[in-house]
Amino acid sequence: GAGVSQSPSNKVTEKGKDVELRCDPISGHTALYWYRQSLGQGLEFLIYFQGNSAPDKSGLPSDRFSAERTGGSVSTLTIQRTQQEDSAVYLCASSQGDVNQPQHFGDGTRLSIL
Amino acid sequence: QQQVKQSPQSLIVQKGGISIINCAYENTAFDYFPWYQQFPGKGPALLIAIRPDVSEKKEGRFTISFNKSAKQFSLHIMDSQPGDSATYFCAASNSGGSNYKLTFGKGTLLTVNP
Numbered sequence: 325g326a327g328v329s330q331s332p333s334n335k336v337t338e339k340g341k342d343v344e345l346r347c348d349p350i351s352g353h354t355a356l357y358w359y360r361q362s363l364g365q366g367l368e369f370l371i372y373f374q375g376n377s378a379p380d381k382s383g384l385p386s387d388r389f390s391a392e393r394t395g396g397s398v399s400t401l402t403i404q405r406t407q408q409e410d411s412a413v414y415l416c417a418s419s420q421g422d423v424n425q426p427q428h429f430g431d432g433t434r435l436s437i438l
Numbered sequence: 439q440q441q442v443k444q445s446p447q448s449l450i451v452q453k454g455g456i457s458i459i460n461c462a463y464e465n466t467a468f469d470y471f472p473w474y475q476q477f478p479g480k481g482p483a484l485l486i487a488i489r490p491d492v493s494e495k496k497e498g499r500f501t502i503s504f505n506k507s508a509k510q511f512s513l514h515i516m517d518s519q520p521g522d523s524a525t526y527f528c529a530a531s532n533s534g535g536s537n538y539k540l541t542f543g544k545g546t547l548l549t550v551n552p
Contacts, residue, residue, distance in 0.1 A: 328481070357539060366444070366527060366542035367482070380539065415481055424470045424489070424533055427540060429481030 326350065328430035330416050336436045339408060345401040345433045349418030356399050357427060358383075358391060361413040370414075373399060374421060403435075411437045441465050444528050444543025451550050457515040459546045461528035464509065468530035472540070473502065473513050476525045485526075486513075518550045 329348040337343055349356050358370040369383040373393045384390070388406075393399040403410055413434050417427040443462045451457045461471075469490055474482035488495045488502040488511065495502045501514040515522055525547050529540040 355538070359540075359542075364544070366442075366544040367529075367540070369539045369541070372539055383539075417481075419538070421538075424487070424531075424538070426472065426484045426487065427538075429474075429483070431479065431481045 328416055328418055328428055330414075330430035330433050332433055333431065334434045334436075336438065337406060338438050340405055342402065342404045343406055343435065345403075345414050345435070347399045347401070347416030347418075347430060349397060349399070349416070350428055351397075353418035353420055353428075354396065355419045355421035355425075355427075356393060357417045357419075358399070358401050359415045359417065360385075361415055361432070363412075367415060370401070406435075406437045408437045411435055441468075441541045442528060442530050442543045444546060446546060447544070448547040449549070451518045451548065453518065453520060453550055453552050455518050455550075457518045457522070457548055457550070458512060459526055459528070459548070460510065460512045461543050462508075462510045463530050463541075465530070465532070465541075466509070467532040467534060468541075469533050470531045470538075471502070471504065471511050472529050472531075473500075474527045474529065474542075476527065476545075482527060515548075518548075520550045520552050523548055523550050 356373040359367040372380040413432040415432040417429045419425040472487035473485045476482040499516045504511045528543040
């Protein structure tokens with residue numbers, strides 16, 4: 325079956341531009357997570373969705389970051405007025421949303437800010 | 439505050455040897471401990487996971503050992519193969535929380551020489 329799909333796989337943009345990153349979770353998965361992976365670092369939690377609501381946005385690093393999820397499926401992570409420190413791999417994961425259900429990751433979007 | 443500390447940062451093992459990666463956590467509410475394997479350009483893939491009601495879990499060549507009193511857990515890879523060369527991440531979550539978000543260690547780059 326299809327796994328978590330993320331697009332684009334790579335994005336290069338100029339500082340100050342806005343970017344949108346897309347995540348298509350595994351069909352039927354109610355929970356969706358965004359993580360950020362910087363060079364040489366582990367994965368940093370950004371935001372969690374259960375259905376279309378985001379009960380935990382505690383990991384978003386600034387108000388330039390926002391995310392939404394529609395139809396309990398596709399999610400978009402938006403970064404406004406990008407800065408060079410936003411350069412990273414943005415990973416999306418989905419799970420069935422129950423206790424200890426494994427999170428399945430996409431291959432990420434590699435974002436480079438020039 | 440780094441809640442999950444992982445060591446070593448990098449590890450070189452000969453083919454057929456045992457690879458050992460260690461993690462320590464601080465939050466006593468954590469009760470789910472997965473290990474992920476990540477190849478370059480790919481998202482992390484769940485390898486094996488453990489809950490603290492057992493001290494060891496084995497799946498094929500991969501074993502997790504868990505020490506609740508010491509708040510430590512480790513991954514052992516027996517008969518290491520060149521195909522095991524990847525970055526390994528330990529993680530932890532609190533199933534009593536509301537979102538099951540994962541807190542990751544910073545990763546271990548494993549190289550298995552032929």
